Amino acid sequence: EPEVTQTPSHQVTQMGQEVILRCVPISNHLYFYWYRQILGQKVEFLVSFYNNEISEKSEIFDDQFSVERPDGSNFTLKIRSTKLEDSAMYFCAREDRGNSPLHFGNGTRLTVT
Amino acid sequence: SQELEQSPQSLIVQEGKNLTINCTSSKTLYGLYWYKQKYGEGLIFLMMLQKGGEEKSHEKITAKLDEKKQQSSLHITASQPSHAGIYLCGAYDGGSQGNLIFGKGTKLSVKP
Numbered sequence: 001e002p003e004v005t006q007t008p009s010h011q012v013t014q015m016g017q018e019v020i021l022r023c024v025p026i027s028n029h030l031y032f033y034w035y036r037q038i039l040g041q042k043v044e045f046l047v048s049f050y051n052n053e054i055s056e057k058s059e060i061f062d063d064q065f066s067v068e069r070p071d072g073s074n075f076t077l078k079i080r081s082t083k084l085e086d087s088a089m090y091f092c093a094r095e096d097r098g099n100s101p102l103h104f105g106n107g108t109r110l111t112v113t
Numbered sequence: 114s115q116e117l118e119q120s121p122q123s124l125i126v127q128e129g130k131n132l133t134i135n136c137t138s139s140k141t142l143y144g145l146y147w148y149k150q151k152y153g154e155g156l157i158f159l160m161m162l163q164k165g166g167e168e169k170s171h172e173k174i175t176a177k178l179d180e181k182k183q184q185s186s187l188h189i190t191a192s193q194p195s196h197a198g199i200y201l202c203g204a205y206d207g208g209s210q211g212n213l214i215f216g217k218g219t220k221l222s223v224k225p
Contacts, residue, residue, distance in 0.1 A: 033213075043156065043201065043215040056212055091155055101146055102213060104155040 004105035006092050012111045016081050021108045023075040023092030031095035032075045033102060034067065036060070038088040046090075049075065082112045115140045115206045119216035127224050131190050134219045136202030138183040145185040146203040146213065147176050156201060159187075189221075197223045 005024045013019050023032070034046040047057040049067055066078045079086055089109050093102040116139040126132050136145065144163045148156040160169045165180030173190045189196055199218040206212045 035213075042217050043203075045206075045212045045214065048212070058212070089153075101158045101161050102156075103158060104148075106155040107153075109153070 003103045004092050004094050006090075006105035006108050008108060009106065010109045010111070012113065013082055015084060015112055019079050019082055019110060021077045021079075021090050021092075021110070023077075023105060024073060025075070025094045031097070032069070033093040033095070034077045035091045035093060035104075036088045037091065037107075038085075043091070046077070079110075082110075084112050086110060087112045115204065115214055117202055117204060117214060117216035119200075119202060119219050121219060122217065123220040123222070125222045125224065126192050128193060129191055131188065132192055132221070133189075134187045134200050134221075136185045136187070136216055138204060140183070142178065142180055142183055142185070143205050145176075145178050147185070147187055148201045148203060148215075150199045150201060150218070152199070159200075192221075192223045194223045194225055197221055 007022045011019055030051055032049045035043050036046055037043045044060060045058050047061045047067055048055045052069055064080045069075050075092060087110055089107040091104045091107045093104045095102050118137045120135050124132055146161050147159040149159055150156050160171060160176045162169060162176055162178035162185060165178060168177045175188045176185060178185045185202060187200060199220050201215050201218045203213045203215045206214045
């Protein structure tokens, strides 16, 4: 069983719509990450989140993306205006402490039509 | 930026056979992580290697880190159908926190 639960497992949306992907870690951790994997390509880093702030982000994580932890539990990734090229698997990950392995959720498959 | 190259890209082996997957980094490795992914699912952590020469084993899977060669290998002994999946190596880009980069993966199929 994954130590991180992601919802929904599959999301279909129309281009230009906003989507929110959710991640619920089973235990209380401080380090969270979002990664994505476009079909047939590498798993790519999007953003890291520590102590309720973004600590690092990649070039992919532009102004269309945002993350927050609104209720101290759920960790969300919002894409404001989806594009076709946003179609991918999005993975949430948590880390117990610095430089320890990342533990991934099962992902949300986002399809933008 | 750092790149991880995995070889082979795909592998088909007969059940019971041994196999090795390699991961080579373009830059100095500050630790190396191995994950397994089944199609359409998340990444499952297998092993973490942090020191040159380090070797770790879990069940029939052994991973080694050669820091000088900037390379790691994953060896499976007596493969089983349950070993099938995509094996990914990951490393922190330049040692930065959180920015774990991955290789393209090696797809392993095990024929019963």
